Each structure stands twice: as C-alpha cells, then as structure tokens.
Amino acid sequence: MISQTEENYLKALYNLTYLKGEASVNEISKRLEIKMPTVNSMMKKLSEKGFVHYESYKPLKLTEEGKKEAALIIRKHRLTEMYLVEKMGFAWDEVHQIAEQIEHIHSPEFFTKMDQLLGYPTVDPHGSPIPDHNGVMRSESYxxxxxxxxxxxxxxxxxxxxxxxxxxxxxxxxxxxxxxxxxxxxxxxxxxxxxxxxxxxxxxxxxxxxxxxxxxxxx
Amino acid sequence: MISQTEENYLKALYNLTYLKGEASVNEISKRLEIKMPTVNSMMKKLSEKGFVHYESYKPLKLTEEGKKEAALIIRKHRLTEMYLVEKMGFAWDEVHQIAEQIEHIHSPEFFTKMDQLLGYPTVDPHGSPIPDHNGVMRSESYxxxxxxxxxxxxxxxxxxxxxxxxxxxxxxxxxxxxxxxxxxxxxxxxxxxxxxxxxxxxxxxxxxxxxxxxxxxxx
DNA sequence: CTAACAAGTTAGATTAAACTAACAAAATAT
DNA sequence: ATATTTTGTTAGTTTAATCTAACTTGTTAG
The missing domain is CATH 2.30.30.90 (Ferrous iron transport protein A (FeoA))
Structure with a gap:
C-alpha cells in the first residue's frame, strides 16, 4: 500500500522530472516545503519500494513503475478538476485545492464514473493532458x-x-x-x-x- | 486542527451515543476495530480538545462542541452519499465506502455546492437525516x-x-x-x-x- | 586551485497513532 | 459474597513522517 504522503512525493517528483528527466532532493524539498533530510529518507523509502532510482549524491529519477503510479495520481487530479468545472460549476481557479484532496481517494469506480460522465476527456480545464488509465500521458497536445x-x-x-x-x-x-x-x-x-x-x-x-x-x- | 483519525472517533462516538446518550471505550474499540488502550488515549486527547467528557471508568459522552463536529462530518458523509446516487448514478449500496473517504475533504465550498446541486436534501439515500450546516440533525423523520x-x-x-x-x-x-x-x-x-x-x-x-x-x- | 557556499547525508529527537503486556476496577455468575 | 470474566487503564514499544544539528560531498567564484 502506498500512503497519501508517498503519493505526494511521487507526484512532485513526476512533475519536476517531466521538465528534464531528473530532479534533486533540494527541488522536491522546496516544492513540498519539507526539509531536505525528510525528503532524503523518503526517497530511500520509495527506492526500496521500487518507485525511485536513488543513489547517493546523484539526481533522482522515477522508475517505470514510479512514473505509472504518479501519472495515475495526476490522472485522478485532472479528472477531478475537469469534473468540478464541467459538472459542478466551479471556476477553473477554484478547483486545485479540492482536487489535491480528492486525488487521494481510493475508489477506481469513482474515477471511472467521473471519466464516463465527462465523456472521456483528454485534457483538464487548464489544457493539461489527462493520463489514461494505464498512466500513459498523451503528449500530443504539446x-x-x-x-x-x-x-x-x-x-x-x-x-x-x-x-x-x-x-x-x-x-x-x-x-x-x-x-x-x-x-x-x-x-x-x-x-x-x-x-x-x-x-x-x-x-x-x-x-x-x-x-x-x-x-x-x-x- | 482536527485530524482524519480524530474525525473517525468522533463520528463513531456520535453514532453510538445517538442510541443511548453515552458509549463505552469497548464499543468504540469494536466498531473501529482498534484496541481499547488506543481508544482510551484518544478519548483523553479528545477530552483535552473539548470534544468529549472523559472520566476514568465512566461512560463516554460528547460535549456540545463534539456533537456539532461529529454532526458536520456526518453531514458531509450523507450529502456525499446523496450526490453519488442522485448525480453520478451509483447504486445505494456502492456509496458508503466512497463517502467514508470524501467526508474528510476540507472544503466548505465543495459541500455547499453539492448541497445546492441536490436542492438542499434533508435525508440521504438510506433515509437517514442530513444534519444542517450548523450540525443540527432534524429528528422529525423519526x-x-x-x-x-x-x-x-x-x-x-x-x-x-x-x-x-x-x-x-x-x-x-x-x-x-x-x-x-x-x-x-x-x-x-x-x-x-x-x-x-x-x-x-x-x-x-x-x-x-x-x-x-x-x-x-x-x- | 583552493576557499566558500550549496546540496546531500547521517544521527538523533519529536509527535501521532497504533500495538502488547500487565494491572485495576466493575460487572456477572455461581 | 466471593470468584471469574469483562472492561478500563497504565506503561512501554513500534512505525511513519516530520524536525534540527552536524557532518560530508559537490559546485562555484576568486
């Protein structure tokens, strides 16, 4: 099982590495506002679990499994944002905080239903692509x-x-x-x-x- | 701030005390499947925070503040169940597990919106009353x-x-x-x-x- | 090229929430 | 009314996730 906290680290790492393939302890530390030693030990833990390639003093990378896990969380986040805007009438700038919480809900049916009700959208309200249910991010929109x-x-x-x-x-x-x-x-x-x-x-x-x-x- | 864990204890205590005004450590222990010493120390903690009346070897009661907090969590749970059934097409028996998670979302706007979209319902899909936004449970339906x-x-x-x-x-x-x-x-x-x-x-x-x-x- | 700075790591402390073992009080049954 | 069982409590341990302080490695600017 993967905790909510671990999910947040994976997501942060995914977003940071999406730009350049790798990221540093320091970058995650700044993004999550968590001190470096904490990030460091979490990276070791995620490495044990097979989600991160960790080597002392080297940049961090996600494993394929780590990428998939992270993409699936981002999928839940973006589907939620889309749902909040399209089906509940929220403004695009009100949805992030709510989606940050709902992305951690464990219920495949819940997100499948959202996806279905939305007509299988491929981008979120900000235009960011929504990874598919296998964690594959279409990058064609870039x-x-x-x-x-x-x-x-x-x-x-x-x-x-x-x-x-x-x-x-x-x-x-x-x-x-x-x-x-x-x-x-x-x-x-x-x-x-x-x-x-x-x-x-x-x-x-x-x-x-x-x-x-x-x-x-x-x- | 009140943690998700604390919320679960408050809710359990509310539901147990609703029947008879008070509950025991043992009952909460069984309901939450958490050992008695853990429940015991959590009750002391919730007592410190002003949500529970705790005295050694005496039955547990919620304070007025505790009742309100608990009712507001139950409100979120029941609104969610109603929303899942009415707006997302879930069956009444599929919604409990999802609502157990969504009830912990911190976002007044999210639940206000749900309430509004549902037309301010007073009972959930199982007929249980939905407490109002002040944590007052209409009991007229009983x-x-x-x-x-x-x-x-x-x-x-x-x-x-x-x-x-x-x-x-x-x-x-x-x-x-x-x-x-x-x-x-x-x-x-x-x-x-x-x-x-x-x-x-x-x-x-x-x-x-x-x-x-x-x-x-x-x- | 080395001194200074930034980034990464290790060690050890803290808090929340769980546990087990052992003991105390209350309730129940003979 | 006393012995047994159930319930409640205390003490101490564990794990996850955080922190600070101190040390090490790597990078950068003179």
Whole structure:
C-alpha cells in the first residue's frame, strides 16, 4: 500500500522530472516545503519500494513503475478538476485545492464514473493532458516552440531533450515551466524567434533552443 | 486542527451515543476495530480538545462542541452519499465506502455546492437525516413506535430516553439500532404491540417500551 | 586551485497513532 | 459474597513522517 504522503512525493517528483528527466532532493524539498533530510529518507523509502532510482549524491529519477503510479495520481487530479468545472460549476481557479484532496481517494469506480460522465476527456480545464488509465500521458497536445507562428501565445510545458547547460541558460533568462510566451517575430534566416514573457520584452531565442521547448498553445 | 483519525472517533462516538446518550471505550474499540488502550488515549486527547467528557471508568459522552463536529462530518458523509446516487448514478449500496473517504475533504465550498446541486436534501439515500450546516440533525423523520399503525415496517433508529435496564431488555430481545420491525397487531387495551423482526416472530412489546423507541418508516 | 557556499547525508529527537503486556476496577455468575 | 470474566487503564514499544544539528560531498567564484 502506498500512503497519501508517498503519493505526494511521487507526484512532485513526476512533475519536476517531466521538465528534464531528473530532479534533486533540494527541488522536491522546496516544492513540498519539507526539509531536505525528510525528503532524503523518503526517497530511500520509495527506492526500496521500487518507485525511485536513488543513489547517493546523484539526481533522482522515477522508475517505470514510479512514473505509472504518479501519472495515475495526476490522472485522478485532472479528472477531478475537469469534473468540478464541467459538472459542478466551479471556476477553473477554484478547483486545485479540492482536487489535491480528492486525488487521494481510493475508489477506481469513482474515477471511472467521473471519466464516463465527462465523456472521456483528454485534457483538464487548464489544457493539461489527462493520463489514461494505464498512466500513459498523451503528449500530443504539446508542440515544439519552433513549430509555432508569429502571434501565437503559448505556455512552456517541458524541455526535451535537456542538458544542464540548457537549463542554466533558461534559468538565466527567467524561463520556467509554466511561463507564457508571445511570439513577436520569427527570423527566416536562422529561425530564431523573438518573444515577450513576464517582464522580458523582445528576448531572442535561437532555433537550437526553440527546438527543445515543448509548449502548449493557449486556447 | 482536527485530524482524519480524530474525525473517525468522533463520528463513531456520535453514532453510538445517538442510541443511548453515552458509549463505552469497548464499543468504540469494536466498531473501529482498534484496541481499547488506543481508544482510551484518544478519548483523553479528545477530552483535552473539548470534544468529549472523559472520566476514568465512566461512560463516554460528547460535549456540545463534539456533537456539532461529529454532526458536520456526518453531514458531509450523507450529502456525499446523496450526490453519488442522485448525480453520478451509483447504486445505494456502492456509496458508503466512497463517502467514508470524501467526508474528510476540507472544503466548505465543495459541500455547499453539492448541497445546492441536490436542492438542499434533508435525508440521504438510506433515509437517514442530513444534519444542517450548523450540525443540527432534524429528528422529525423519526417517530415513536407507539404512534405507528398495524402493517407499518420501520427501522429502529434511537432510544429516548434510555436506561440501562431498557437497553439490557432490548439487547436480550436482539433489538438493535438498525433492526427492521413489522407491526403485526396493536392491542387496544394496553397499547402493547406485536412485531416481527430478524428471526423473531410475534414478539410483544409493551407501551412502556414502544414509547421510547424512535423509528424511521421504510419509505 | 583552493576557499566558500550549496546540496546531500547521517544521527538523533519529536509527535501521532497504533500495538502488547500487565494491572485495576466493575460487572456477572455461581 | 466471593470468584471469574469483562472492561478500563497504565506503561512501554513500534512505525511513519516530520524536525534540527552536524557532518560530508559537490559546485562555484576568486
């Protein structure tokens, strides 16, 4: 059996690793607001249980089983958000806290019913994909930034493939998962693009960079 | 803050005391399948928190605050059961386990919305009353057995007022909370009634007894 | 290249919620 | 009325999940 607490760690790790394939103890610690030693011992425990690849001083990765478990929790979360908005009339910004709790309910029938009543949705109210009942996340809704056109507004969802250098570059530019970018222009010569986001105006991103950035168009 | 575990103890105590105003450590222990010493220390804790009147070797009672807390949990449980049946298409016998979990969700808005979507129901799918948002249980749906007529089928819901002797009498007759009785006849002379229930055929109950038994007619 | 800083780890303490074993009080039955 | 059984309590242990303090490893800036 897998506790609610363990589920929260798996989910955090899934979301962090989705961006770059691995994550650190420190990142989980910050995200969950739990001190590093606690995270450290939980990672060892989840490693014992076969959900995490843990080696001292190395970055953390989810095992295939860990990915599936996490995706199934995220499935429950997103189905719930969708249900709350579509069937109960909540606003999209009111549903997260409730879904954080309902995602831990143990009842396959309950979520199957939700899924059915919703007509088997593939994305949640924020446009994020809902993993299927095997924990497989359709990633088709994400596209690479270099396939977008001038005027598009998109949200940065993932970086693939990623390298330390690339992530440092993105950090230096204040580009984080969830950042919304507006494409001002595309240079035909080298396919570099000029974008606005946050406080940054007219930042230029090379095609080497834009070819790694997975984004979701804002509907 | 009140933990999920504490909520379960309060609910158990509420349900047990609803029948007779007080309950024992042993009864809670059996109902929750938790050993007596654990129950004992939890009762002391809940007493510290002001939810339970605890005195060594004395029966347990809920304080007014404890009653309110418990009733509000039961409200969430019953609203949920109603919602699952009415809005999601579950059968009445599939909803208990799910409601046991959802009753612990912390989100007033969630339950307010349910209540609203259901049109402010006053009873759950099993006919049990739903306490209002102040934790007040309408008991109008329960009537005394001596006000019923021949042929009625009713469920025993509570005993009021109760005494040790009465409860022992009821136990000896296998009459428990939840027992369904069918009224065969009523003796005009002394108002004693003859009933069937469980394996018991033609048991006679005096008016002194029937005037204390709160029952719910089976719709 | 090394000093300083950041990140990761180990050890040990704390709290909540469970348990068993042993003892005390109350209820019951002979 | 006393012995037996049931119920309640106390004391001490366990496990999960957190923490702080102290130490180690790895990274980064002069």
């Amino acid at each position: 596209i690479f930034l270099d396939t977008c056109k001038t005027g598009d507004a998109v949200t940065l969802m993932a970086v693939q493939p990623s390298s330390k250098e690339l992530l440092q570059y993105l950090s230096a530019k204040d580009l984080e998962l969830g950042t919304t970018l507006t494409i001002l222009s595309i240079e035909p010569f080298d396919n570099s693009i000029t974008v606005n986001y946050g406080n940054r105006i007219s930042e230029v991103l090379s095609s080497k960079v834009t070819a790694t950035l997975l984004v979701r168009p804002i509907s | 009537i005394f057995l001596d006000t019923c007529k021949t042929g009625d089928a009713v469920t025993l819901m509570a005993v009021q007022p109760s005494s040790k002797e009465l409860l022992q009498y009821l136990s000896a007759k296998d009459l428990e909370l939840g027992t369904t009785l069918t009224i065969l006849s009523i003796e005009p002379f002394d108002n004693s009634i003859t009933v069937n229930y469980g394996n018991r055929i033609s048991e006679v109950l005096s008016s002194k007894v029937t005037a204390t038994l709160l029952v719910r007619p089976i719709s």
